[in-house]
Amino acid sequence: MALQGLGTNSGSSRAQSSDLVFFLVCLVCQLALATQLNIAGGTVNFMLIFAGVTADKGNIDRATLFGFSAGLAFDLTSTTPVGLMALLLTLGSFLYATIFGGQSTEGSGLQVLRFAGLSLAVNVVFGLALFFMGVSTNFLAAVLLHPVMSAFLTALVSWVFFRFFGSSGPSYSVGAMGGGRPAMAMPSMRKSGLGSAKPRKAKSRGTRFKQPGKRFK
Amino acid sequence: MRPLIVLCAVSLVLCFFYMREGDAGLIHSVRSVTNTIASPVRYLGSAVATPFNAVGNVVENLATPQESYDELKKKNDELTTKVAELQEQANTAERLQGLLDIQSTYNLQSTAARIIGTSSDAWTSTVTIDKGSKDGIELNMPVSGSSGVIGQVIEVSLNTSTVRLITDENSGVSAMVQDTRAQGMVKGQPDGTLLLEYVTTDSDVKEGDIVVTSGIGGVYPKGLPIGTVQSVSAEANAVYYTIVLKAQANMENNEEVLVITSLIDEQAATNEEVSSANATPQGGARSSESGDKSGSEGSSDASSGDETGSSDASDEYTDSASTGEGE
Numbered sequence: 001m002a003l004q005g006l007g008t009n010s011g012s013s014r015a016q017s018s019d020l021v022f023f024l025v026c027l028v029c030q031l032a033l034a035t036q037l038n039i040a041g042g043t044v045n046f047m048l049i050f051a052g053v054t055a056d057k058g059n060i061d062r063a064t065l066f067g068f069s070a071g072l073a074f075d076l077t078s079t080t081p082v083g084l085m086a087l088l089l090t091l092g093s094f095l096y097a098t099i100f101g102g103q104s105t106e107g108s109g110l111q112v113l114r115f116a117g118l119s120l121a122v123n124v125v126f127g128l129a130l131f132f133m134g135v136s137t138n139f140l141a142a143v144l145l146h147p148v149m150s151a152f153l154t155a156l157v158s159w160v161f162f163r164f165f166g167s168s169g170p171s172y173s174v175g176a177m178g179g180g181r182p183a184m185a186m187p188s189m190r191k192s193g194l195g196s197a198k199p200r201k202a203k204s205r206g207t208r209f210k211q212p213g214k215r216f217k
Numbered sequence: 218m219r220p221l222i223v224l225c226a227v228s229l230v231l232c233f234f235y236m237r238e239g240d241a242g243l244i245h246s247v248r249s250v251t252n253t254i255a256s257p258v259r260y261l262g263s264a265v266a267t268p269f270n271a272v273g274n275v276v277e278n279l280a281t282p283q284e285s286y287d288e289l290k291k292k293n294d295e296l297t298t299k300v301a302e303l304q305e306q307a308n309t310a311e312r313l314q315g316l317l318d319i320q321s322t323y324n325l326q327s328t329a330a331r332i333i334g335t336s337s338d339a340w341t342s343t344v345t346i347d348k349g350s351k352d353g354i355e356l357n358m359p360v361s362g363s364s365g366v367i368g369q370v371i372e373v374s375l376n377t378s379t380v381r382l383i384t385d386e387n388s389g390v391s392a393m394v395q396d397t398r399a400q401g402m403v404k405g406q407p408d409g410t411l412l413l414e415y416v417t418t419d420s421d422v423k424e425g426d427i428v429v430t431s432g433i434g435g436v437y438p439k440g441l442p443i444g445t446v447q448s449v450s451a452e453a454n455a456v457y458y459t460i461v462l463k464a465q466a467n468m469e470n471n472e473e474v475l476v477i478t479s480l481i482d483e484q485a486a487t488n489e490e491v492s493s494a495n496a497t498p499q500g501g502a503r504s505s506e507s508g509d510k511s512g513s514e515g516s517s518d519a520s521s522g523d524e525t526g527s528s529d530a531s532d533e534y535t536d537s538a539s540t541g542e543g544e
Contacts, residue, residue, distance in 0.1 A: 031255050032262025035334030035345065041407075043339045061220050068224040072231075076251040078337045079372065079379055082244050083231030090224045127340060133236070136340045137386040141407030146339035 019054065019066070022165045026050035027073055041141070042149025047074040048089065048122060049158045052115040053166050055093040058102030067093025084129055085122075092122045111162045116155035123147035123154075240356055245372075252345075252374035259345060259377065263333040267305070312473050315363025320475060323438060323484070325361070327475040328352055333377070342385035342405060344368070348476060349376040357436060359477045365442035365465035366390065366430060367474060378476070383443065384409050384464060392443050393431040393494070397421045400431060400498040403443050403462065411444050413460035417498055418451050420458065428462055433491050438477060438484035442466075 030046040037044055047070035055063035070093075071086030078085075096118050127142040136142035235244045313329075320327055330348040348354050350373045358370045360380045368388065372379035381388055384405040392403045392413060399420035401413045413428055426446040432439025444462035451458045486494075 028258055030337065031258040032265065034337045035259060036262050036266040038335055038339070041339055043337060045338075064220045064224060068228065071228070074337075075231075076248050077255055079341050079343050079381075080338055081232055082235040082248060083228045083233075087225055087228035087232065090221065090228060094221045130340050135387065136407070138407040142340060145407070150339045 019062075022053070022161075023050055023066070023069070023073075025165075026070070026161075027077075030074065031077055037153070039153060040149050041145050042151075042153045044153045044157045045074065045119070045123075045150060046157075047071065047085070048119055048154055049115075049161050051089045051093045052096065052118055052158060053161050055096040055101060055118075056103075056111055056115070056162070056166055058097055060094060060097045060101065063093040063097035063101065064090055067091075080126075080130065080135065081133060084133075085126060088122050088126055088129075092118055111166060112155055112159045115158050115162070116151060119154045119158070120147065120151035123151045240372075249372065249374040252372070252377055252379075253349070256347075256349075256374070256377045259334050260347070309473070312363050316473055316475055319361060319363055323441060324481065325438065325475060325477050325484075326479045326481065327361070327477045328354065330354075330360075330378075330474055330476050332380075332472050332474060341387075342382040342409075343371070344380050344382060346378050346380055346474060346476070347376070349374050349378050351375050353478055354378045354476055355478075359437045361441060361475045361477060362466035362472060365444070366437060367466045369436065370476065380474075383411060390437060390443060391431045391433040392428050394420070394422050394446070395427040395429045397426075398494075400433075400494045401428075401460070403428065409464075410447070411462035411464055413446070413462055414457065415498070416458045416460055418455060418458055420498075422446060422449050422458060422460060424449060427465075431490075431494060432484060432486035433494055435480075435485055438480050439486055439490075440484075 026046040026049060029044075034044050034046055051063075051067040051070040054066040057063070067089040068086050071084075071089030072082075074085045074089075075082040096114075100114050124143055124147045127136065127144075127147045130136040131139055131142040136146075231244060234242070238244060316329060319325070328348060330346040330352075332344045333347045334345040336343040344367075346354075346360070354370060354373050356370055356373055359366065360368050360370060366383055368380040368382040368385070370378050371381045382405065383390055383403060386405050386407060388403075388405045390403045391400075393400050394413075394416070397420060399416050399422055401416040404412050404414055406412055416422060424446050428443045428446065430437040430439055430441045430443060442465040444464045447461045447463045449458055449460050
């Protein structure tokens with residue numbers, strides 16, 4: 001597993017094609033299903049699911065890029081201001097990958113729970129932004145009703161995607177080979193040049209992972 | 218950290234230019250091209266959802282305490298599916314007949330289209346129709362269902378268009394109470410209801426009154442049904458009523474709609490009518506046969522107002538498109 005984590009050329013290309021397939025699946029779902037499912041004022045945001053699942057794998061740079069791509073795809077296929085969801089998913093993916101990335105051994109249930117938090121935060125900020133931009137005029141509906149229902153539905157559907165595309169799902173090894181940090185990766189295995197906050201973050205995570213981390217030293 | 222900063226900056230720039238540019242701007246054009254490319258997938262989604270809608274109708278019908286539906290309960294799955302398909306086709310034929318009726322009643326210059334999807338986000342009330350610029354659809358064209366106004370085209374791609382529904386919070390349609398000609402503006406609410414605003418408290422409005430388009434904005438033809446008054450209230454010393462409407466038109470998926478491509482002279486409000494509306498926004502006396510009127514019956518005489526007055530027209534009651542409102 002550790003070798004897979006280091007990545008090879010063929011492994012990297014497999015991971016890239018795997019991510020591309022996952023992106024296309026989410027995009028098709030967004031276009032075909034999200035427009036048909038509107039339950040109690042909420043809709044499923046498949047692009048948010050894509051961003052969340054890829055961020056969960058732990059590679060911060062890729063998560064940021066994929067978050068931006070997913071957000072832009074959402075913006076271009078909806079009627080909301082272009083760039084808004086791209087900004088939110090870029091930031092959201094970065095934060096999610098930084099804080100929770102690579103903790104896939106905890107099981108898909110916990111992953112979904114964490115993702116629900118991301119989903120709720122993104123939807124609330126999105127609703128707030130739409131309210132201040134004048135797209136939505138009712139504060140409660142914009143910041144409470146739509147975000148909560150959308151976050152709930154999105155988190156509910158995300159379980160399937162975490163199961164099949166997540167780092168703890170069947171395609172975990174493929175996802176990890178693409179440069180993504182393995183579940184129990186050491187701070188030293190992280191890609192360099194990702195910011196000065198890294199060592200501090202790694203240190204705090206080291207305490208969270210307890211003994212398994214030390215085994216690699 | 219660098220990708221984060223760069224991508225955030227790109228997002229902000231995109232957002233800024235999107236808000237600043239007009240409908241013909243670069244980002245809007247990119248979105249239009251994206252929608253064109255994505256339209257086959259939307260069609261696919263619509264096709265996939267159709268059988269589920271049919272099954273939903275069957276479940277609804279079975280719950281209805283009628284003998285014919287009770288018999289259906291005894292049928293096997295295959296026959297139930299068959300009935301559902303036939304029922305769906307019958308509903309489609311009925312809706313198309315309704316569209317033909319409204320087209321001939323109001324003499325609408327229009328193109329028929331089908332709703333293939335709804336808004337992909339929860340904050341806006343829009344639908345996507347299967348006709349675009351190649352079919353002659355243009356921005357701001359009004360859209361009507363078989364029973365009344367449903368919205369206005371806000372985005373057009375090659376083969377699909379996005380329609381902002383009148384229930385959207387950003388919509389605005391100049392309207393009047395059919396019986397008393399009291400003027401106002403219909404705006405959407407987050408809960409899906411409609412609010413008739415700017416109707417002065419000296420107007421005669423009551424529950425059950427039919428509200429129709431006034432045609433003052435020059436976007437919607439006058440006399441098209443919008444909704445029925447559900448409640449009328451006013452706070453002490455208030456200038457305007459708070460009037461809640463129930464939308465007349467159904468805006469479900471796979472519904473056929475008419476995109477009104479142009480207005481003929483008799484459908485647009487004349488200068489005299491606009492002046493009169495602004496001079497006497499509270500309208501006049503209620504017509505005697507008002508209680509028996511239905512939405513479609515009243516359509517033809519909706520344009521035959523007795524308004525006279527000065528030529529000093531304000532845009533207080535004009536449609537949202539004519540005032541430049543919209544995304």
